Amino acid sequence: MSEPGTAPTPERTPAWRYAIGMFGTSIPINMIKGSMIFFYVDILGLDVRAYGVVMVIYAVIDALDNPLLGHLSDRTRSRFGRRRPWLVVGAPLLAACMIAFFSAPTSLEGFGLVLWFAVFAILCEAFDSMLNANYGALLPELYPRERDRAVANSLRQGFQLVALVISLAVTPLLTTQVFGTEESTEGFQITAIIYGAIAVVVIVFMALSARENPRYSTRERLLPSLWSIIRNPVFWKVGLTGACYGVAMALVLAGIQLYVRYSLGLPVANALYLQGIVILISALGLVVWTRVVARRGALWTWRLSFAILAISFAALFFATDLITAVAAGALVGAGWSGMLATNDLIVARVLDADAAHNGEHREGLFLSAFGFFGRLNGIVTGLALTSLGVFFGYNSGDDPGTDPGFAFRVYLCVYPFVLTTIGAVAARFISIPLEPAPEPEVKETR
Template sequence: MEQTASGPAPEKLSLKVKFVYGVGAIEYGARIFVMGLLLFFYNQIVGLPAAMVSLALSISLLIDAFWDPMIGHVSDNLRTRLGRRHLLMYLAIVPFFVCFVLLFRPPEGLTHWQTFAWLLTFLLLTRFSVSLFEVPAAALGPELAPDYHDRTVMMGVRYALLIGGGAVATNLGYFYFFRPTPEFPSGQLNPEAWGPLTLAVGVMMLAAMVICTVGTHHRIARLHQPPVRRASLKRTLGDVAATLKNWNVGVVVVAAMISGMAAGVYSGLGLYLATYFWGLPAQQVGVLEMARLLGAVLAAFIAPPLSRRFGKKRTTMGLFFAAVAANSAPYILALAGLFPGKGAAELLPLLIVFRFFGDTLAAGGYVVVTSMIADVTDDALAKTGRRSEGLLMSADSFLQQVTTAMSAMLPGLILAAVNFPDRPAPGMVTDAMARELVMIYLPVTIAISTMSIATWAFFRIDQKTHEQNLRTAREAMARAEAASESGEPPAVGAPVTSGRI
């Protein structure tokens, strides 16, 4: 068996297992696409004021932020015949599908506040149910692939499939269901298109969740089972505090928290900008979005070798900074009068080039960051003797969701600031409104993204630290197993210096 400085080399997964596990991310990619259109759908199609839609999105994200760590901690400590993760993943599938489908089908004739109540109710139910799948599935990754570099490869496969799910959903939307009609030349404004689209995407997400859960079922017997412990509130809170008291966890959480703000703004305004600033019909928006698929596939190949050559931290920071520049350039050039205008023949090809490079760079950064977050779970394991992937992976999203919840109000407020109309008739949205929208959107997202990327400079785990963590973790878990039998807190071995506070 291959050896490392910390002993026998960790098992490397087959491509089949990496692929089946990654299929679960298709659900996430498709859901990002459709849920990112919620503000547009409820504002431009249903007619609910943008500020009310943003309020519902904000409330649901804020509540969901507290729900995820609870699921993560429960998942970490479950002892069932289906292991720690799979029971929750199985339970999530049907409720999520039902709630998601109903979310995009508000009854006709409701008042604004009744529509708001429908939106908020099914947003909450959709987010709650999908968390039962996503939190355990994300926590499954670090345990499936403990090897430092093999983990990055698996995350690359997972991210490529995530973007693939978004690309398929994009294809269904912009090339099929949003086809232009005489009444609606911009098919995304056709109310009749949204029901079939969301049903088709819902079925696709349902299938992805089933394949991931059933396809990794055979690994249950090889996964960690938590020791039997006498649980108490004091002990549970102590376990959570010990796990989260980690410098690298803090770096991850702060970086995610800041990036969540930019994500909230982009998610809410992306289709508005494509439709009204660039003047793209549905098919051209679809072509532009499809550039992400090729970018994600390329990123899955370039991220692992770049990470090996330059290290994970330097790679992810460089890729993210370059991505911000590439994605911002078209807007900056357009505001300066140096980019083709609406309807120009060269507009779409140039946007595709910038989008391809920007999303390739961003996807590569995301692949490496996901691997870095997984490394944190081993760092925490070495210090506590407990496997807490669920808690740590959800802690990563906790403050991100809190800040995304707060920033979810921003798109609605920005639209109100430029007097953007609800469910507008043709011609109501002027070029001046669209330009003013970009002039607010651009500096906000650049500034927030830059702060988030800079935070990764404080990350302290490299390959040498990771391998030492694996050795320390094996010893610490053995002591934790022995301590659990006596009911005493585990005595964790001397932790490595990196990552300690």
């Protein structure tokens, strides 16, 4: 029996069982983010100005619902735990909305097309936020030591990269050649159905495998909790700096297919090779970066990765063909890999300090508050795409302007370079809390 008044520490969840969940959560949302511009703007003819407006609206809505979802998760009490019910419910809802998102009737145009895009884009992002708020909150809870946390995080980032190979690099091949063409939408619907089914199976498996700690449930009220987070200066420093990285990669993921088509003058299916080398280098680099974290710490490694990522976008700007683009993409992969290995560890340290200071484990709310900065992705990518119409005349696939190649070189290289340079400089001035002492385990005795 356990000691009176205490609950036994649950058995440690194997790192791979937790990490595989990232595979399931990454496939749907990255297909959406990686193909939404190509699908709606270039194929269906949605005007970039309408796209930009929708992105701003959905980002604002998502910024508001994220803290609420995280707070509800923190306060959930059930025999299945705090996070698992949300994961099991959210997975099929996201899959269904993704399929609907890529099933827009080709007859839609004007306001009807904008409305379809807006409704399902917002729903997809909402259910993705539900999943990631709960999935991300499990990392610091299941693995309190930074060394164990770094291993679990690297494994899950590895699974994410495998998902990216499928949802980004393979998707253009499936949608435009295997199941459809570059001018049709059928391939997107079939691919979405396949990806949705895979995601549901993987997420549910992971959720049922996670062993949550019942001691971590909280009953804090929403507004006081939010107010204490907002007053935390480290929250703003880490959040805004991390947003520079997040927005930069969102621009890359959203525009790479059109960069290949217009800037490199190649069929969209060639995005497979560029995305593939970026992801391959990122996956291989996780092993190296995890060892660097163990020797030099997460903060030092985070700063170095930021600088490498910024330099890589400058190299990508000067690429003129697939070979030079792939060479620059390898450098992008190296910097991105370092950010994948460290960014969540930096955030987790902030969560650790908050739990130690307030005596409450409110990882769901805190991560959702950090998600506010992630919502900037939608606003900035929308504004960035809209700027191509203002400065370069690219308004849609039907009205690409006189030089869409340079327009998407700016979108994919210049904007991310500026953002990551700002982030690399800001990271030099950030300090994070020290790793907390591990909690004593309460073991069952007979």
